[in-house]
Amino acid sequence: MDDFRDRHTAEGAAGGTADGRLAELFAFLRRRITGEYEVDEFGYDPELNERVLLEALRPLYRHWFRTEALGLGNVPADSGALIVANHSGTLPVDALMLQVAMHDELGRPLRLLGAHLVYQLPVLGHLARKSGHTLACPEDADRLLRKGEVVGVFPEGFKGIGKPFSERYRLQRFGRGGFVASAIRAGVPIVPCAIVGAEEIYPKIGDLPSLARLLGLPYLPITPLFPWLGPLGLLPLPSKWLIEFGEPIRTDEYAPEEADDPMLVFDLTDHVREIMQGQLDALRLRRGPAFPPMVM
Amino acid sequence: MNTHTPGEASMTRTVLVTGVSGHVGARVAIALAADPEIDRVIGVDTAPPPSPAGEDGAVLGRTEFVRVALRSPDLVKVIRDADVDTVVHLSLVSGPGGGRAGDTGGRPAMKEHNVIGTMQLLAACQRSATVRRVVVRSTTAVYGSSPHAPAVFTEDTMPVEVSHHGYARDATEVETYVRGFARRRPDVTTTTLRFANLMGPGVDSPLTRYFSQPVLPTVLGFDPRLQFVHEDDAVEVLCRTARADHAGVFNVSGDGVLLLSQCARRTGRPVVPMPSPAFRLVSGVARGARLVDFSPEQLSLMSHGRAVDTTRLAAELGWRPKYSTAAAFDDFLRSRGGPGELPRAVVDWLADLLTGR
Numbered sequence: 001m002d003d004f005r006d007r008h009t010a011e012g013a014a015g016g017t018a019d020g021r022l023a024e025l026f027a028f029l030r031r032r033i034t035g036e037y038e039v040d041e042f043g044y045d046p047e048l049n050e051r052v053l054l055e056a057l058r059p060l061y062r063h064w065f066r067t068e069a070l071g072l073g074n075v076p077a078d079s080g081a082l083i084v085a086n087h088s089g090t091l092p093v094d095a096l097m098l099q100v101a102m103h104d105e106l107g108r109p110l111r112l113l114g115a116h117l118v119y120q121l122p123v124l125g126h127l128a129r130k131s132g133h134t135l136a137c138p139e140d141a142d143r144l145l146r147k148g149e150v151v152g153v154f155p156e157g158f159k160g161i162g163k164p165f166s167e168r169y170r171l172q173r174f175g176r177g178g179f180v181a182s183a184i185r186a187g188v189p190i191v192p193c194a195i196v197g198a199e200e201i202y203p204k205i206g207d208l209p210s211l212a213r214l215l216g217l218p219y220l221p222i223t224p225l226f227p228w229l230g231p232l233g234l235l236p237l238p239s240k241w242l243i244e245f246g247e248p249i250r251t252d253e254y255a256p257e258e259a260d261d262p263m264l265v266f267d268l269t270d271h272v273r274e275i276m277q278g279q280l281d282a283l284r285l286r287r288g289p290a291f292p293p294m295v296m
Numbered sequence: 297m298n299t300h301t302p303g304e305a306s307m308t309r310t311v312l313v314t315g316v317s318g319h320v321g322a323r324v325a326i327a328l329a330a331d332p333e334i335d336r337v338i339g340v341d342t343a344p345p346p347s348p349a350g351e352d353g354a355v356l357g358r359t360e361f362v363r364v365a366l367r368s369p370d371l372v373k374v375i376r377d378a379d380v381d382t383v384v385h386l387s388l389v390s391g392p393g394g395g396r397a398g399d400t401g402g403r404p405a406m407k408e409h410n411v412i413g414t415m416q417l418l419a420a421c422q423r424s425a426t427v428r429r430v431v432v433r434s435t436t437a438v439y440g441s442s443p444h445a446p447a448v449f450t451e452d453t454m455p456v457e458v459s460h461h462g463y464a465r466d467a468t469e470v471e472t473y474v475r476g477f478a479r480r481r482p483d484v485t486t487t488t489l490r491f492a493n494l495m496g497p498g499v500d501s502p503l504t505r506y507f508s509q510p511v512l513p514t515v516l517g518f519d520p521r522l523q524f525v526h527e528d529d530a531v532e533v534l535c536r537t538a539r540a541d542h543a544g545v546f547n548v549s550g551d552g553v554l555l556l557s558q559c560a561r562r563t564g565r566p567v568v569p570m571p572s573p574a575f576r577l578v579s580g581v582a583r584g585a586r587l588v589d590f591s592p593e594q595l596s597l598m599s600h601g602r603a604v605d606t607t608r609l610a611a612e613l614g615w616r617p618k619y620s621t622a623a624a625f626d627d628f629l630r631s632r633g634g635p636g637e638l639p640r641a642v643v644d645w646l647a648d649l650l651t652g653r
Contacts, residue, residue: 022651026650034561035560035562039554040553043519043521119444122516126517135446135447137446139447139453140446140447143446143447
């Protein structure tokens with residue numbers, strides 16, 4: 001990854017002129033067309049991620065949601081860490097924005113652990129792998145953390161992202177605490193992360209459970225714009241976003257075997273959850289209205 | 297090359313290699329026969345090795361070829377009479393009529409050969425007083441390919457869904473018998489090697505035939521991770537495990553992965569993405585026409601891919617494969633006349649035109 005960044009900045013420096021930039025673009029195209037680039041064992045393609053996938057998300061991050069990232073010093077600069085974030089917004093736009101924040105503000109790729117559903121679906125599954133993410137399972141989490149990567153999880157899962165608008169900013173139940181066990185096994189810090197803003201992008205005011213079941217989806221939302229406006233209803237509302245990385249919670253004082261102690265894992269999971277709820281409430285106050293100058 | 301440790305008690309003298317008419321089997325037999333510490337190499341297979349000289353065994357160097365089916369009682373005699381101490385079992389066939397002589401007979405014959413053949417061979421080994429070491433070739437296909445599986449399989453990963461088809465199922469059953477054998481004869485060193493897809497100039501497999509087509513059909517919306525092991529490295533691993541004791545189950549693959557899209561780009565051939573039902577249909581037709589033999593587990597490999605961890609092998613042998621996955625694939629492409637140059641040429645031409653060079 002460092003290697004890649006160096007090359008990229010070197011290319012950037014050489015590409016000051018229009019001609020240089022064009023030559024650099026063709027060098028990129030040539031690498032892509034001849035397959036001469038590297039992906040890691042999870043399928044992460046750093047070049048495609050940086051130059052194409054993130055590039056498509058940056059306008060949304062910067063201009064549409066006017067995202068501010070806070071507490072950047074709480075994420076380790078070059079060692080493994082587990083980012084634990086709240087999940088909301090009906091569609092996982094928060095995951096994408098967290099990825100942009102990690103990459104652009106901290107210069108580190110974010111390796112998210114995603115739901116099974118993502119990897120069953122065509123296109124989505126391999127795009128998720130190419131942008132560095134993998135399936136939420138202990139094997140993959142342990143492997144990434146051992147390699148010193150920053151791994152991200154949304155322990156609320158579908159319960160969090162699919163909750164009705166009326167329950168916004170209220171953390172749902174965390175899964176089985178598998179993420180805590182992984183952090184203990186790897187001895188990496190848990191960094192609680194609060195994301196404010198995603199709750200308002202697609203306010204879910206209703207649900208179509210039977211149709212969702214028919215389509216094999218966890219839920220099918222009704223929002224003020226969807227399905228009434230058709231595809232236009234997929235446009236996220238331009239809420240103001242804040243992403244805050246909290247104080248890291250150390251796990252290296254436990255022995256790796258203690259990951260098998262369910263009581264410890266439950267307690268630590270609850271502890272992380274409490275911290276995150278507090279962080280979320282404070283950050284929501286700090287942001288103020290979701291749609292300034294409107295008051296909501 | 298010599299991996300003997302000073303403390304090792306048993307000395308390899310007579311090696312039996314099954315599946316010696318296959319490409320890898322023949323190469324392993326030749327390499328072992330060239331080792332002065334090995335007195336005899338006996339190669340067995342159902343068909344004689346393809347020999348340009350016309351005489352059985354001529355192409356295999358010092359190897360003595362015995363034409364015998366694994367499930368025939370003659371095999372027991374061969375093992376007993378020759379005082380075989382090391383058995384290298386390579387004769388797993390990956391598809392019915394998979395391009396090798398004598399393998400026609402469809403799926404039942406393939407299963408009989410793979411599973412019943414292995415049972416008979418292990419039964420003979422269990423009876424033998426001389427056999428000290430058994431090396432069995434298996435495949436990483438035993439892990440399956442699934443969107444619900446971890447991204448990287450270690451030897452201890454349990455497959456999420458057990459394969460119900462062909463080669464992978466045979467390999468799973470073969471491994472079960474090998475485990476049973478190891479339990480009953482703990483004095484015999486048993487090595488199971490799970491190979492990733494073989495790649496190299498001499499390899500003829502469903503996957504190498506796939507990449508040799510003029511157009512590459514792919515499953516729309518999926519881009520699987522693939523891993524290859526170069527034939528030279530596969531032969532090296534088999535020889536090392538045949539010469540010295542390395543008990544256990546090991547994944548064998550070149551480092552790194554290639555995405556199918558990356559492989560296709562390296563071939564320079566056009567890709568035709570099609571929805572998975574259409575892909576199944578097309579590969580069924582191609583299978584019927586004996587163009588490309590794609591079995592159901594290969595179809596799932598083409599959707600979900602597979603990668604394995606090889607640290608256990610590297611630690612055990614103190615050795616790493618010479619070819620990475622990408623290097624093995626490039627070597628295969630070079631042997632098939634190199635990649636198509638058209639896309640590369642178009643980019644270069646455009647670049648020259650627009651940057652005014």
